[in-house]
Amino acid sequence: MCGLSAFVSSRPDPGPLDATFREAFAAALATLHHRGPDDTQIEFGDGFAFGFKRLAIIDREHSVQPLHYADRWTVVFNGEIYNYRELRAELIRVHNAVFATEGDSEVLAAAFHYWGEAALPRLRGMFAFVAYDHRTGTLHAARDAFGIKPLYMLETADGLFLGSERKALDPFAAPAGAALETEALAHYLTFQFVPDPMSLHRHIRRLPPGHRIIWTPGGGVRMHRWFRPSLRPLRVEPEDAYQRIREALTASVHAHMHAEVPVGTFLSSGVDSSAIAALAVREKPDLHAFTAGFAAQGYSEIEIAQDTANQLGIRLTPTVVSDEDVLTHLPRIIQLLDDPIADPSLIPLFFLAQTASRFVTVVLSGEGSDELFGGYTIYREPLSLDRVDRLPPGMKRGLKHLAEVLPEGVRGRSFLERGTTPIEQRYYGNARIFDPEEKARVMRFTSQPHTAITAHLYAETADVDHVASMQYVDLHTWLPGDILVKADRMSMAHSLELRVPFLDQQVYAAAAGLPTDLKLPPGVTTTKHALREAMKGIVPESVRSAKKLGFPTPTRLWLRGQIGDWVDHLLSTSQAGDLIDLEYVRGLLAEHRAGGADRSRKVWTVAMFCLWHAIAVERSIIVDDPLPTRVPVQRQEPGLSHVFG
Incomplete structure (x- = not known):
């Protein structure tokens, strides 16, 4: 790297x-x-x-x-x-x-x-x-x-x-x-x-x-x-598919372990990182794993990761991130990104990489699994809406009109709205912060609709089912624009090479032809079914059958505490008001802090842009050289690493 x-x-x-x-x-x-x-x-x-x-x-x-x-x-x-x-x-x-x-x-x-x-x-x-x-x-x-x-x-x-x-x-x-x-x-x-x-x-x-x-x-x-990923569901025998996934991922982890420097792995509570850790420890019995969490109750996977590490015989070093850590390092994190990303999970990733860099120079991580194997819960939506989607066009128009006249909050309205809205308009990525109507309210300029980004992706997948189309959209937008950017920048901030065994030629080939019923079978509440089946006997059963969490972040709680005070000050003093209606966003923040609707994702998205604007345009926030000389890799004793500013 x-x-x-x-x-x-x-x-x-x-x-x-x-x-x-x-x-x-x-x-x-x-x-x-x-x-x-x-x-x-x-x-x-x-x-x-x-x-x-x-x-x-x-x-x-x-x-x-x-x-x-x-x-x-x-x-x-x-x-x-x-x-x-x-x-x-x-x-x-x-x-x-x-x-x-x-x-x-x-x-x-x-x-x-x-x-x-x-x-x-x-x-x-x-x-x-x-x-x-x-x-x-x-x-x-x-x-x-x-x-x-x-x-x-x-x-x-x-x-x-x-x-x-x-x-x-x-x-x-x-x-x-x-x-x-x-x-x-x-x-x-x-x-x-x-x-x-x-x-x-x-x-x-x-x-x-x-x-x-x-x-x-x-x-x-x-x-x-020179390369165009394709997710074309094929008819495959389940056991053959599972074996192919198992062999491909095993070979990929083996290849990704090659280095002349210490190699470790990230470990959360999910099947992705656990699969990589389980296969990596076969290659390296003294494998060192790293995880992160927050002190807030319900926002830490450290205990689950520790249990997984114990079952696999892996040494684990956890990192706890405090509110003070966030306030101290957030400007540095945004500066490292070049362009803002409002994904709050990049914050624990920054501190996780910081801790890992004290022990190893290379880490393996589970990025890419969700997009290839169908790991996001939202991918189940087309299956739940299938009954409405199959109705004649005239009946769907009638139901759409009904949804429009039903009062907000009435049970069934959201289902009818989503079921009568074409997939091309309904799904445009994993985050979907401001919908078109509210975005027009927030922006002080006009722009192309979001479909300018996704329309050609849906056109390229017109012959596959909606789940495969959604995965294809995420492979071209969410994965390279969010997931891989934060992985690269947060690890490289600490001179740590992050490798992603799921994004491998052989693993991709094993996933590309999976039919939807092997990714999200009816009656099964978890996602990535084929991957979970392939990891039977490799990953601890407590993890293999668990739902996806991924390093959760307490953004809702942050905005109701001292970080919320900081965000309100940032919005009130920002010079980006000619681009965004910041008073409207401050109103969303006030509503959130008063215990009303959860506005945390919208407020956080605008706040991260304002922070970027203060650093890159206004120069009102000066980030001192955030790039210290790399700390030499040391063989430290495992323990709890608590990061302070």
Whole structure:
């Protein structure tokens, strides 16, 4: 896991880059120090610059980047290629490839040299890389299939900039306030994150997952999609499906355990992290696991995680997060994200990663399982609404009218509303913060509807059932826009590499063809049925049959205490009032604090934008350098780690 930065000039015969640019480029790269504190390298040439911050995991003494290959390529690469040894052997056997290192970076460079774009589907792992062809003056860049590793782009009159985080590009772009993208803000208010390829900066974009670009001087950027996930339910024998999942996940965990540094795992109360931990401890009997929780009653999974760890024979270190921790570190957390994410679960993840980084350099985590195997309870909605959905159109119109005239709170109204609303309008992601009507009330500008993000995804899944369509929407929005961003940023904040065994080629292949009745069978209250069945005899039965929780956060309680005081002050002093009706949102907060309806998600979403605005636009909140030198990994005694500001 590392941080990369690159620039290629669009000017003809650009010559050496001047000292001012070199200084600015080096300063921008320094903002990525948390991603790779083990080594820093910068290379300048005629019209190009490459910078790299390395977190050394494989071939630690060598594999320095920027890397050069075949007297033709300069490559910077962030991620891990888990099948690099097999690819290396094939490249030597078939192409007589020559290698100077023992790591995966040079294998990636060689694979791209010999196979070009065809190398991308053969890379088993997570990656974002930039490869510059000195022979043709062409730049190539690509991002892994699911968007595990980030890559940002900025094209200016001077040329093309790329970086692992937006902050490495900001110095070369217009000020954030002048270039604030209101369309991105509008979608943020719906989804609680900014969806790809947008950012809140109008000129800085993210390369979407499963995409690559080719850039040439004078030709600009051409983008191509090299991977498109498909969830096409097939007829499969249940036991065959379970065995395939079990074998694929076992092989994936085995591959993800390879490192020359200490490896641990995150552990919650769910089947995802428990499955990874159970398989990982087979590879590493002294496996160290980490979990987090809050002091508030009902908002901690530590006891369940401890019970699981005891049953698996795993050492567990828990972390308790206090309100003071949240108030102290929240500005730092938002600053690390580049664009705000209103998912409060990123807060315990920040502290969880902080604790883990004191013991290990790599952790395994369960991201991606819910999207692939049908883990969210909302995926059951099409099954419960099936009776209404099958009615003739005329009858559905009548029921829709009935729902509209029924008073609020009348039993059955919500069911009729949802059942008579097309899936394309009803489901637009896991969060769904402000509905279109209230969003129009909150925003002080107009924008495209949320369907601008999801319409083409539903069009691409018109021939599958609604559950598969919902999973497909989440694979393209929620997973890369929220889940994987927070996983990357909160772990990298502490120079900790986070690996996701569920987002693996073989695991994806085992999940892609599962029929809905193996994911969410009738009469079963839990989700991810096929995964749970596959883990029978591997995961403790107390976890295998339990409902999904995932590190729960007490946002409702926070807003009724001292954090609520802080949020009210933030809203009352924010200069973002020209974009959002902040007095309306303060009214929602007051209603929530008075014990009325739960408005916590809406208030928190606006508050996180206002915090971002104060940091990035107003500069009224200054986050001191949040990137301390990595604490050397130590073999500490296990115990309770309580994080204080």
